[in-house]
Amino acid sequence: MSGEDAPAQQQNAVDQKQETKPAEEPKAEPPKTESAPAGTAEAAATPAATTDKAPEEETFTYRALVLTGYGGYDKVKLQVKKGKPALKAGEVLVRVKACGLNFADLMARQGLYDRLPSPPVTPGMECSGVVEAVGDEVTDRKVGDKVMVLNRYGLWQDVAAVPASHTFLIPDGMTFEEAAALPVNYITAYMMLFDFGNLRPNQSVLVHSAAGGVGIAATQLCKTVKDVTVFGTASASKHETISSGGVTHPIDYRTKDYVEEVRKISPKGLDIILDPLGGSDTHKAYNLLKPMGKLITYGAANMLAGQKKNLLAVAKNWYHQFSIHTLSLIQGNKSVCGFHLGYLDGETELITQAMNTILDLYKQGKVKPCIDSTWHLEQVGEAMRKMQERNNIGKVILTTEPMPEEEKKEETKKEDKKEDKKKDDKKKEDKKKDDGKKEEKKEEKKKEEPKKEEKKEEEKKEEAKKEEK
Amino acid sequence: MSGEDAPAQQQNAVDQKQETKPAEEPKAEPPKTESAPAGTAEAAATPAATTDKAPEEETFTYRALVLTGYGGYDKVKLQVKKGKPALKAGEVLVRVKACGLNFADLMARQGLYDRLPSPPVTPGMECSGVVEAVGDEVTDRKVGDKVMVLNRYGLWQDVAAVPASHTFLIPDGMTFEEAAALPVNYITAYMMLFDFGNLRPNQSVLVHSAAGGVGIAATQLCKTVKDVTVFGTASASKHETISSGGVTHPIDYRTKDYVEEVRKISPKGLDIILDPLGGSDTHKAYNLLKPMGKLITYGAANMLAGQKKNLLAVAKNWYHQFSIHTLSLIQGNKSVCGFHLGYLDGETELITQAMNTILDLYKQGKVKPCIDSTWHLEQVGEAMRKMQERNNIGKVILTTEPMPEEEKKEETKKEDKKEDKKKDDKKKEDKKKDDGKKEEKKEEKKKEEPKKEEKKEEEKKEEAKKEEK
Numbered sequence: 001m002s003g004e005d006a007p008a009q010q011q012n013a014v015d016q017k018q019e020t021k022p023a024e025e026p027k028a029e030p031p032k033t034e035s036a037p038a039g040t041a042e043a044a045a046t047p048a049a050t051t052d053k054a055p056e057e058e059t060f061t062y063r064a065l066v067l068t069g070y071g072g073y074d075k076v077k078l079q080v081k082k083g084k085p086a087l088k089a090g091e092v093l094v095r096v097k098a099c100g101l102n103f104a105d106l107m108a109r110q111g112l113y114d115r116l117p118s119p120p121v122t123p124g125m126e127c128s129g130v131v132e133a134v135g136d137e138v139t140d141r142k143v144g145d146k147v148m149v150l151n152r153y154g155l156w157q158d159v160a161a162v163p164a165s166h167t168f169l170i171p172d173g174m175t176f177e178e179a180a181a182l183p184v185n186y187i188t189a190y191m192m193l194f195d196f197g198n199l200r201p202n203q204s205v206l207v208h209s210a211a212g213g214v215g216i217a218a219t220q221l222c223k224t225v226k227d228v229t230v231f232g233t234a235s236a237s238k239h240e241t242i243s244s245g246g247v248t249h250p251i252d253y254r255t256k257d258y259v260e261e262v263r264k265i266s267p268k269g270l271d272i273i274l275d276p277l278g279g280s281d282t283h284k285a286y287n288l289l290k291p292m293g294k295l296i297t298y299g300a301a302n303m304l305a306g307q308k309k310n311l312l313a314v315a316k317n318w319y320h321q322f323s324i325h326t327l328s329l330i331q332g333n334k335s336v337c338g339f340h341l342g343y344l345d346g347e348t349e350l351i352t353q354a355m356n357t358i359l360d361l362y363k364q365g366k367v368k369p370c371i372d373s374t375w376h377l378e379q380v381g382e383a384m385r386k387m388q389e390r391n392n393i394g395k396v397i398l399t400t401e402p403m404p405e406e407e408k409k410e411e412t413k414k415e416d417k418k419e420d421k422k423k424d425d426k427k428k429e430d431k432k433k434d435d436g437k438k439e440e441k442k443e444e445k446k447k448e449e450p451k452k453e454e455k456k457e458e459e460k461k462e463e464a465k466k467e468e469k
Numbered sequence: 470m471s472g473e474d475a476p477a478q479q480q481n482a483v484d485q486k487q488e489t490k491p492a493e494e495p496k497a498e499p500p501k502t503e504s505a506p507a508g509t510a511e512a513a514a515t516p517a518a519t520t521d522k523a524p525e526e527e528t529f530t531y532r533a534l535v536l537t538g539y540g541g542y543d544k545v546k547l548q549v550k551k552g553k554p555a556l557k558a559g560e561v562l563v564r565v566k567a568c569g570l571n572f573a574d575l576m577a578r579q580g581l582y583d584r585l586p587s588p589p590v591t592p593g594m595e596c597s598g599v600v601e602a603v604g605d606e607v608t609d610r611k612v613g614d615k616v617m618v619l620n621r622y623g624l625w626q627d628v629a630a631v632p633a634s635h636t637f638l639i640p641d642g643m644t645f646e647e648a649a650a651l652p653v654n655y656i657t658a659y660m661m662l663f664d665f666g667n668l669r670p671n672q673s674v675l676v677h678s679a680a681g682g683v684g685i686a687a688t689q690l691c692k693t694v695k696d697v698t699v700f701g702t703a704s705a706s707k708h709e710t711i712s713s714g715g716v717t718h719p720i721d722y723r724t725k726d727y728v729e730e731v732r733k734i735s736p737k738g739l740d741i742i743l744d745p746l747g748g749s750d751t752h753k754a755y756n757l758l759k760p761m762g763k764l765i766t767y768g769a770a771n772m773l774a775g776q777k778k779n780l781l782a783v784a785k786n787w788y789h790q791f792s793i794h795t796l797s798l799i800q801g802n803k804s805v806c807g808f809h810l811g812y813l814d815g816e817t818e819l820i821t822q823a824m825n826t827i828l829d830l831y832k833q834g835k836v837k838p839c840i841d842s843t844w845h846l847e848q849v850g851e852a853m854r855k856m857q858e859r860n861n862i863g864k865v866i867l868t869t870e871p872m873p874e875e876e877k878k879e880e881t882k883k884e885d886k887k888e889d890k891k892k893d894d895k896k897k898e899d900k901k902k903d904d905g906k907k908e909e910k911k912e913e914k915k916k917e918e919p920k921k922e923e924k925k926e927e928e929k930k931e932e933a934k935k936e937e938k
Contacts, residue, residue: 191761195667195761196667196761196763196804198664198665198667278795282795291812291813291814291816291819292660292664292665292813292816292819294665294804294806297795297798297799298799299799300796321794321795321796322794322795323792323793323794323795324792324793324805325790325791325792326747326751326766326790326791326792326805326807327769327790327807328807329766329805329806329807330766330767330768330807330808330809330812331807331809331812332807332812333807333808333809333812333813334806334807335665335763335804335805335806335807336793336795336798336804336805336806337763337798337803337804337805338795338796338797338798338799338800338801338802338803338804339799339802340799340800340802343760343799343800343801343802344760344761344802345760347760347761350760350761
């Protein structure tokens, strides 16, 4: 996942005349393929294989999601690329079946994640698929192997050239969706709980967004240790699911103060707190630790407010960013850790160890990825919205299966609706600007929630219709 | 070790008309004994038992080291106290045999450790001895039990009333000196390495002051895990000892940059760094961590410069105090922990667990406290000096064995010498003040080092003479 591991096919990308960030290491010679004209979501429907008689390296086409610039959901576009990715030594070519969505992808779209090169670039840190070709010096993977892949970026496309060391064999019985849902969330949860957290029997853990991808993985992993108490935050509608998944005490963070709720049950505080929120929540977490407690912060979800970069939210998060003096740590006997898989460049051994343990637990039936929903590449915007608005329970997955023509028409209608919604949003925003008072804005947002909920209901009904078809 | 656990005998202390800091919890009714006149080191020679016919509770006397005010080595005085400490429920009375010296005691003498009530107060966080009486509700200790004791303070005296839960049975074959050397250093090293540090096979650890009490304990504990590489700092004269004790790479921090030395051998950095120094060394340690590395800071030894509180050193330490933002932790995948046993109030269960594991390791011959030297209570100043000037290898111990009259005379001579030295020091300091330039001061100090060394040599020769006697 280091700079040198950037997928080779990035270099064939269309629209690459805008230079991407210089890579940390010099690149291999670019493949001698020509750039294809910029594709659109419609053009993407063209089958990947062409009937052209030119050598496959040149006629080969594939679809790729491309972040074309920082901003809203529509900044990620489906494009067709031409030219088969060349394999470097140690790499394999994977025919991608399913991809996982992560919070870092949402941050990246807004320009808030520095591990993704500048647009245009293909996002995607994890996928599953089948090995279609192996490069020189690859000994432990062969054509036909079903694998899951973890990479710094570049996996949201039909094919990806990746280092063989970034692939893991999919165990029998695991679906491609599950395999795409596993790497980022489970390795993150595993390393936080068992490396930094040093989780042991009888301890207590707070899991924020317990219905999210990392939340569910963390809960399942907590349950592999005897008598661990899991406090999990989620909106009330998700409590039944997270309880049955292993959360001992679900807390509705929208209506209750989670600190108070935890203190009621565990007055001395907690042993481990996983914090994906950042800002003022990190302060709360620190104060909620027991002596010898560990706070593991792994994100800044509080920065994400709305589709586009919200400067106020970003500034607030920076302003409230947790900073700690060692004397305070000493007097409290506390630990503060930061984790982000995206920055674990080159730590192949650590990651492989974690993955092997997780796969063993999977084979023993102790962990199992939970899929919220699967979307076609064309629907990536909707998929991102679902995750960003916290409407998911479990993992949001993209599939490379071609989208049936009928659904596409339906999608177009939805697109129109979205356009209307956008205009609505715009109007609302203009109104807000007129108001100019931040606090009032918040109040309004609350009032708007029910409207949004209605809209979502409508969307759900439409989904249901689609399902019937 | 919480406020309520302050030894009961503190209340009988002489000179107690100056109120000590209010305790966190209301005290039991003070025993109805009378205050004895302030004792001196000489008065201390009086045998503890008297021939008076009054009840033992009143006639009982014992010697106690008392911190009479913040400052140099001479602020800790040996006094005689009257009145047998009353036992509260759950407490035992321990006839103390040996006491351990810790860095916190040195800090406390300078007024730099807030876990010790204001003077006059008896310091001492650990000792070994024999149970002489048991209070109500004590079921697991009996008269005659050999125990080691861990307490917030108050153990540097002939007898101490402590909660039974703060005592641990001394295993067969362990001397009282070893038992007094074990609790603070080994629990500290154990919890840092195995709770916060989560030490595993093949990892690398940096141990500062590897010839000190915690350093030796940490080295021994590292060796209980397979293939752990230990980098240890110490002055060159101690390298042979620490190497044979298990340090893989000894580093002379006085002549070499330890960061460079570590990088030569471990270019990626280290898994665990134990930092007792604070200030700028904490920054160095943070930068020297591998991804997933853990920095555990447990002191601010850099604050200790000279006998008395050195405001410049304290200010420098504060100024350079390490402070960390969560975003930096996240991007580095690092952990920063603070540890100090003195603040682990009431965590009896955690401490008992750690102690039981350590005692198991002792029984298996895997750990064994290393005693640097043993001193009579009258020599506490010398003992503290030896530790503060880093001339010890292993633990500095106080024994309650009465000092032979001959040695006392020798001690008096040494006292006179010390007085001379003090005057010398005073002159030097005056000179320094005249200079007024901080950097030049440093240079001078360096030049003075050899002189100091000569003096130490003289002292050593005197020790040798004493030994011959």
